[in-house]
Amino acid sequence: MKIPVIMGSPRKGNTYRAAQRVEDVMRSLGDVEFEYLMLSDIGLEPCRGCFACFEWGEERCPVRDDAPAVGEKMHDADGVIFASPVYGLAATALMKNFIDRFSYTFHRPRFFDKKALLLATAGAVGEKDVLDYLEDVAGI
Numbered sequence: 529m530k531i532p533v534i535m536g537s538p539r540k541g542n543t544y545r546a547a548q549r550v551e552d553v554m555r556s557l558g559d560v561e562f563e564y565l566m567l568s569d570i571g572l573e574p575c576r577g578c579f580a581c582f583e584w585g586e587e588r589c590p591v592r593d594d595a596p597a598v599g600e601k602m603h604d605a606d607g608v609i610f611a612s613p614v615y616g617l618a619a620t621a622l623m624k625n626f627i628d629r630f631s632y633t634f635h636r637p638r639f640f641d642k643k644a645l646l647l648a649t650a651g652a653v654g655e656k657d658v659l660d661y662l663e664d665v666a667g668i
């Protein structure tokens with residue numbers, strides 16, 4: 529079972545370790561293959577707001593970066609883990625940028641057969657808001 533982890537933390541810290549705990553548990557239950565996609569290492573430029581992906585398809589996006597490769601990994605996956613620490617009471621900018629870049633899937637949903645697991649870490653407050661947000665996004 530292939531499971532990419534979309535990692536919204538810029539470091540291999542609490543959120544990364546929490547995802548590793550999930551990996552340990554899932555490994556004890558069956559054959560799983562985790563791949564950690566560190567958004568800080570992956571080149572995803574900000575959305576330019578041109579609507580090309582909404583109107584004509586993501587292949588028409590004028591930004592040339594790693595988005596197609598990330599999309600392919602999600603397409604090939606059995607499930608995806610979306611993981612973000614709370615930054616300023618919200619998901620990190622890295623995670624938000626990732627969501628913006630894949631917002632075309634809100635208009636043309638495609639990941640019907642995928643499972644999503646949502647993970648948030650926080651110092652004190654905000655994890656429910658982040659998890660609610662990620663649930664909204666992943667549920668579409």
Ligand SMILES: Cc1cc2nc3c(=O)[nH]c(=O)nc-3n(C[C@H](O)[C@H](O)[C@H](O)COP(=O)(O)O)c2cc1C
Nearest residue numbers: 537541542543613614615616617649650651652653
């Ligand atoms: C810039 C920044 C903003 C943060 N904002 C919040 C916050 O609003 N609420 C909170 O509870 N923790 C906040 N934290 C703490 C992190 O959410 C917490 O330490 C998290 O576990 C860090 O995850 P990481 O080790 O994977 O980077 C913030 C941390 C940073 C660096």
